[in-house]
Amino acid sequence: SPKQLPKDYQAEFAWKFYKQISQSFETNIVGSPYHIREAFACLSNVSLPSNTLSKEFQKAILLPRTNLIHTRYDLQRERFQCRDELRVATLAAGLGTKHVLDGKFRSTMDHCRMFQTRVATDHAIKMTQKLNGVFWNASNNEMRKFLSPTDIDVDWDFLIINSVILSAPWKYQFKPSDTTVCPFYASKSKQIYTEFMQVEGYFRYGYFSQWNLAAVEVPFQDGSPYSCLLMHSIDGSLSNMMKNYDHNRFREIYQKLNEGKTTIIMPKSIIRVSLKSSNILKSLGLKTPFTEKIWKVFNSPNGASLGEFMQKVTIQFESGVGQIVKNIPGRDLGNQFIAHEPFVFTVFDRQELTPIIVGHLIEPTKTEKPKSNHLMCQNPPRWTFKG
Incomplete structure (x- = not known):
């Protein structure tokens, strides 16, 4: 039984994190709780021994002070680094x-594979220009103008910024759906016309009425340490679906998925979200504000203040260049995972089932193309929309 497995604090934090940010965003959200917690685990090694950080981190990000957590991150880092x-x-x-x-x-x-720099100026605009230039290089020219001057307080002692970009190719190639442009039911009263893509093949799928959800695993290319789980609610309410959701349920869902002929239809979209972790961690129980001098990271007996930990995550749902699935014989439709309604997605470590990225899509990218024949589009959800 999944309940007998050792508690995975990193994974539990991921779901706490998702539930918290989902209350703050009325539209699409995505974040990487894995990389936020990993960075704070590193910072815990240079915090002042006299502060109250230990108990508060234990509550906020479930971070017991043990060498085991650092060993685990080291091993995962090595495994993840071999792929891009x-x-x-x-x-x-x-x-x-x-x-x-x-x-x-x-x-x-x-040791934590973070880049470092020092900006010896007290001018916010110059700080911003310097940091953006350094991070442009650190991110291999993928993250331009990460910061604006309003993001920075010149009284801060240090700042951490983190960029996470997922563009993993799917194992199997999606193609434009037969109708391509159809309505996405963002809410009971709001429809957004968007481009859909589909794939038919043998996927691990599950329909769980007891948990008010349907789920499907969409694997990335062979050899990837990651996979992706999509979930949509049965009654139309993501909040109902996620109300009692935790990592035990995630593991149980994953174990109960059955491979079978499955059609997946989902919108093509790109989601980009910026997060400031200070407010998130405060809502999760970190009472000591970042502005307290609790990290001994400078040549100062009184420690130093972290200004902010900022994260930007980009995830793309695109057709990609995966294997082309041959026509599957048989007249049976098989399972149908049709994401024409809000859905939750999780990119996770296949080996340990640890969530790396979590989020949900409520409003896909709007298309300006002519509408398809509406009668050919997938039927609207049969549930009464509650979300």
């Missing part, structure tokens, strides 16, 4: 002219 589907860049920057990054902080960030 998920491109991650993190920069820790000392700000202002008062302090110099000390050796322990530098070695800790090196």
Whole structure:
């Protein structure tokens, strides 16, 4: 039984994180709780021993002070680094002219594979230009103008920024759906015409009336350490579906999926979201604000203040260049996962079932193309929309 497995604090934090940000966003959301928690695990190594951080982190991000968590991140880092589907860049920057990054902080960030820089100016615009230039290089020219001057307070001692970009190719190639442009039912009263794509093949699928959801696993190309799970609610309410959701349920759902002939239809979309972790962690129980001097990362006996940990995540639902699925014989329709309504997605580590990215799509990319024959589009959801 999944309930007998050891507690996965990283995974439990991922679902706490998702539930919290889903309350703050009325539209599409995506975040990488894995990389936020990984960074704070590194920072815990350079926090002042006299502060109250330990108990608060235990509550907010479920971070017991143990070497086991650092060993796990090290092993996962090695496994994830061999692929480039998920491109991650993190920069820790000392700000202002008062302090110099000390050796322990530098070695800790090196170990965690974070880039480091120091911006010796007290001018917000110059800080922003410098940091954006450094991060442009650190992200292999993928993240341009990450920060604006309004993101920075010149009184901060240091800042961490993190970029996560997923463009993993699917194992099987999606193609334009037979109707291509159809309505997506964003709410009971709102329809958005968007481009859909579809694939028919043998996928792991499950319909769980007891949990008010249907789920399907959409694998990435062979050899990828990641996979993707899509879930939509049966009654039309994501909040009802996720109300009692935790990692035990995720594992149980995953174990109960059965492979069979399945058609997946979903909208083509790109989701980009920026998150500031201070408010998220505060809502999860971190009472000591970032502005308290609790990290001893500079040559100062009183520690230093983290200004903010900012994250930007980009995920693409595109057709890709996967294997072309041959026509499957038989007249049986098989399972149908038709995402013409809001759905939750999770990119997770296939080996340990740990969520890396979580989010939901409520409003897909709107298309300006002519509408398809509406009668040929998938029928509207049969449920009474409650979300």
